[in-house]
Amino acid sequence: MERQMEPWWKKSVVYQIYPRSFMDSNGDGIGDIQGIISKLDYLEKLGIDVIWLSPVYDSPNDDNGYDIRNYRTIMDEFGTMEDMEQLIEEAKNRGIRIVMDLVVNHSSDEHEWFVESRSSKNSKYRDYYIWRDGKDGQPPNNWGSVFSGSAWEKDELTNSYYLHLFSKKQPDLNWEHEPLRGDVYQLMTYWLEKGIGGFRMDVINFISKALDLPDGTIHPNNLYGDGSPYFINGPKIHQYLREMNEKVLSKYDVVTVGEMPGATTDDAQIYTNPYNKEVNMVFTFEHMDLDSGPGGKWNVQPLKLVDLKRNFEKWQLALHKVGWNSLYWNNHDQPRVVSRFGNDGEYRELSAKMLAICLHMLQGTPYIYQGEELGMTNVVFPLLEDYRDIETLNMYKEKMEQGISHEDIMSGIYAKGRDNARTPMQWTSEGGFTTGTPWIRMNPNTDEINVEQSINDSTSIFYTYQKLIQLRKQHDIITHGSFQLLFADHPSLFVYKRQSADEEWLVVTNFSDQREQLEWKDCDVTSKSREIIISNYDTLNTNENTVEIRPYEAFVVAFKKGIEN
Template sequence: MQKNWWKESVVYQIYPRSFFDSNGDGIGDIRGIIKKLDYLEKLGVDVIWLSPVYESPNDDNGYDISDYQKIMDEFGTMDDLDELITDIHARGMKIIMDLVVNHTSDEHEWFKQARKSKNNPYRDYYIWRPGKNGKEPNNWRSNFGGSAWEYDPVTDEYYLHLFSKKQPDLNWENPKLRKEIYKMMTWWLDKGIDGFRMDVINFISKAPGLPDGKVMPGEIYASGSQYYRNGPRIHEFLQEMHEQVLSKYDVMTVGEMPGVDVEEAKKYTNPERKELNMVFTFEHMSLDSGPYGKWDLKPLRLIDLKKNLTKWQNGLNGIGWNSLYWNNHDQPRIVSRFGDDKEYRVESAKMLATCLHMLQGTPYIYQGEEIGMTNICFDSIEDYRDIETLNFYREKVIEGNEDPEQVMESIYAKSRDNARTPFQWSDKPQAGFTTGKPWIQVNQNYNEINANQAIEDPNSIFHYYRKLIQLRKQYPIIIYGDYQLLLPEHEQVFAYLRTYKGQKLLVITNFSKENIPFKFPEDIPFYANELLISNYKIDGDNFQIFTLKPYEARVYLGV
């Protein structure tokens, strides 16, 4: 297997709006990130992924970009960003930026021009269609609810928006548009950034004719996703992007790809095909969703999680590369989701980290994960800021007359705002995030859960993450070893073996609050030499038969 710096790295995602506010306006900013680089260096991460800081009207918190080469005033200036890049590099770390090129803001100059007339030179930068029988051009649903089409009276046509109506989709069929994007990417790489996380990049190729999708019972619109996820020209576009831009730099690329399966991911990440280094799969993040999507709650079955992660571990081994994550700006907090954020918050957060970081792939830590930040339950829908959450509430409660309490249960569990509450730095007012009024309320548990407290406590989640990162640098088996699932049918224990150059690594995690008897399979040859890490103090050294405490995790090195 080829060795690469991005395989050996641990990535830390910063959502700038919620990280640290340096000027008291209630919004995190670039200077705030610069002030906290010591903290990230202490944690030991290698790469910082910065969520969008570009010029934006903020309809979707910066994922609606109006100028790719300007910084949003709220976040600071281009000089601030240059300083951040320099400071990150001076510490031996790298920085990757979000690349959002499935859509722009409707306030981008390209779109302002495009909507002026049907023969404007920028018209074909976007996807326009006449209506059908006085209705939308097709029956696709937006990922944020409602129709994926918006009528524009100026030219009497509709434009496609797979997300908010203020996020019109770009037309990747247009070679001029692609050239503009490659030019912009080159500009950023020349500035010194070390790669891109590519937002919904597998949506950029749409099926010719944009056919109608199948409407589910009780729905008005069809998903339509089979006509734009992993579309007909997607590999061609990514290979062109690689040839024109990425091949000229030693960078890291990760594609956010809803709906990608293992077979498709092999194509995206096989280095011989010259596309991307790795992808974000969503499969393991939908295992606690029912047939009607993320808001349709169902409990996680550990057997399903093991089966899914095993499929990806074995499927990409020796061909492509996995990205490993539990959290990001679009997902609820993992300790509240798959762990126990009350009685066993510390233990379950450490267990989940162990399970993930010992897999083959590049681990991603989302801000606050390393101190065990939890989901938020705001008192009122008025306190939420996320467009997807607000649209869901409007659709179900205001327009659909559904039970608000039941709808709020879904929001408490799955709203993207769970991840977006301000980082909890200290027990000072507003968790030390700002001296002003924060753009979204702080989680009130910041007195118990904050970075200052975590750094001072040698047994904290923070120091456990530090150790996981150090182990990764010390033992190549954690990065490059093959994977084998143990006890596939066990409903509470996730155990697996890693194997590399005569060494073996045994990982045992208990996903329940029960005491669970553990017996190592007799038919698997393994002899433990050393306990590398555990989230409880271990008495005795018998790795073959013992009782796992609630949310216990152990990692043994052996042969």
């Protein structure tokens, strides 16, 4: 009975749509809501349960929709509120819920709250944002913005500075101010009443700041101070999330995932423990930083698989029977995983399937980013002018000013730039995304990587994802079993066991193009009792005692407990 009462999202798989790049219905080169509606049958075929929709709200589009001008209207480029209501209903008819982005650490500087706030120090909206006087003609402190430059912008009208942890067109909201929180809760209720299935909360652990706003440490190669200790997991974050749950979320059967850069497993145990009534799961970033060098994100280093394994082990063990994990390789802010941790050349299909199997056999809720199920790859655009992402363009300017060469900067962009994830979805060999000119160039490999080809090939990456989604619904061991890492120090193999009361599953994945060998006895597995659940090669290359693991091979073997060796 207890299992039946468990939240629906524990067996769900989420599919993230970046609307601008998913499907264009009217030929203007920009994806839209009607485009999404036209592809719901495709998503139903894949088998997903939830669509996480990146922002479709009215926005000046300084940061691709994460700068919201009006939380209650739809951006003209994407359609109308009637289109949005149709999407919610059409998805519901297919058993799919829509999760919206909740972006309330900041708004657009064109939001009416900010327009009023900057108009006068006496405005009733003044305290909706974080305003401070300067110090000797300088900003209030030395914090740097996530998007480069100072985190403060001077507004001449009132001769004051406002805080913007991201773009200067994204002023931070002041969560200390109770009327602001009340307005946020009202807009959340507005969308929940329309029937959405929950929220993905953008950088939600940034909303509480240390009000004395102390200077941050200036790290080597940086011009500005690191303010993150004073706004990541800030002093009142748990108070605010519990209030949000009490006032709004507790009244609906929905899912919440908090995007929380810098959150540790200890933090996540508090955030996701159901007794605390905060969020259902968090997006952690630790595994996304493992290929970053001392210089940060753009200082790209080869992934050490041992580090990745240890990181997954830490999160699997920490949240088992305490909270809940989110599982992802890709999103709109990350490069394509097959290019990043796999092999997007000779072994593209095998390594994409391997990465899928590795992730989807873990405990948590998996997130698939559009095109991941096709094995879409990173892109190398010939010109800087082909890039659209504000983070990329700001970084390029800053590093050029520091004397770093164009070639070195571009190599970082090719590996880690956010536009790798934002090239249009590849529907057909000709592209199929738009009849017009796409807002950002297509990846030129659409002729070989596309939906049309994938769904007509029963051995494609698409059908591996489809089967993984089905397995999660059919087998409780995936959602409830314990996790045990094997061969922790092996440089190429990621091997782990999932265990329940009556069975064990062995998950074997090879992150290299080298052949490896395992002894069944070293895995506590008997060859006599095994059943292959899923694999990315047609057969296992095995005998009674050993199994040879081929390049980028992945398989899952189930065996019943209590069977004699």
